[in-house]
Amino acid sequence: MTETLPAQERGTAQGRAVDHDVFRQALAVHAAGVVVITAQSEGVPVGLTATSFSSVSLDPPLVSFYVDQASTTWPWLRTADHFAxxxxxxxxxxxxxxxxxxxxxxxxxxxxxxxxxxGAPLLQDVSxxxxxxxxxxxTVGDHVLVVGLVAEAEVHKPGRPLLYHQGRFGRFIPHP
Ligand SMILES: Cc1cc2nc3c(=O)[nH]c(=O)nc-3n(C[C@H](O)[C@H](O)[C@H](O)COP(=O)(O)O)c2cc1C
Structure with a gap:
């Protein structure tokens, strides 16, 4: 992949996009860790579950997630000065x-x-x-990519993560 698609060619490319249902079925096969993004916005705690969380960069320490533009939490989240x-x-x-x-x-x-x-809410008993x-x-398609600079990190339970796969939550079983 050497170049991004020029804006004027994106419409043509969209005509070749995969069938919606097949796309969803393929994504469902991808197991993902589960996070809850939280923030305090105008004194109100807000948060949403996300599997789109990813590490981005080590130096500087950056992480990201994608939020649906239609999310009712996003307008609150976007005004917050930090998030967890x-x-x-x-x-x-x-x-x-x-x-x-x-x-x-x-x-x-x-x-x-x-x-x-x-000030952002921290959930208890998380990893x-x-x-x-x-x-x-x-803004990317119908989502917004949010990149955050990690100011603090605390590890509590490195052991067993929550995973999401084929529409169900489950646990990780390491190879013996
Ligand atoms: C397992 C799982 C993963 C999800 N991942 C995301 C995500 O990465 N980004 C997102 O915007 N919504 C994601 N959602 C949906 C949100 O958690 C939530 O349902 C949605 O934001 C609707 O609530 P809201 O309108 O209050 O934001 C996910 C939901 C589930 C159950």
Whole structure:
């Protein structure tokens, strides 16, 4: 891959795009770790479950995630001066479901959390937390790519991550 597609050729390329259902089926085969992105926006805790989290750069330390432009959490998240990435542990499927559900107070009981060092909510019992400062955002298709500079990181339970695969949550089983 040497070049990006010029803007005037993207329409033609979209005509060759894969069938929507086949695309979704192929992506579902890709197992992913699960995080909850949290922030404090105008004094209100906000957060959403994401599998699009990725490491980006070691120096400077950058991470990223993609958020749907249609997300009702995004307008709150985008105004926050920092955000936290809560990397979920294998026994936190309920937390992941809760932070993907609409019409519930995601931070009400039984969610367990505390304000982090800069104010963004940190979920309890996660594998690790990263506290990030906004670094870049790019609109890509129907999502926004959010890149964060990691200001603080804390590892609690490096052992068993929560995974998402074929529409289901599960755990990682290492080879013996
Ligand atoms: C396993 C899983 C992974 C998800 N990953 C993402 C993601 O990477 N980006 C995103 O915008 N939404 C993702 N979602 C959807 C959001 O968690 C949430 O359902 C959506 O943002 C709707 O809520 P909102 O309108 O309050 O934001 C995911 C949902 C699930 C269950």
């Amino acid at each position: 990435v809560n990397i979920l542990a294998g026994d936190q499927a309920e937390v992941a479901s809760r932070f993907a559900r609409k019409g519930v107070d995601r931070f009400a009981e039984p969610t367990r959390w505390r304000p982090g060092p800069l 690790a937390h990263l506290v990030c400062l906004p670094y870049e955002t790019f």
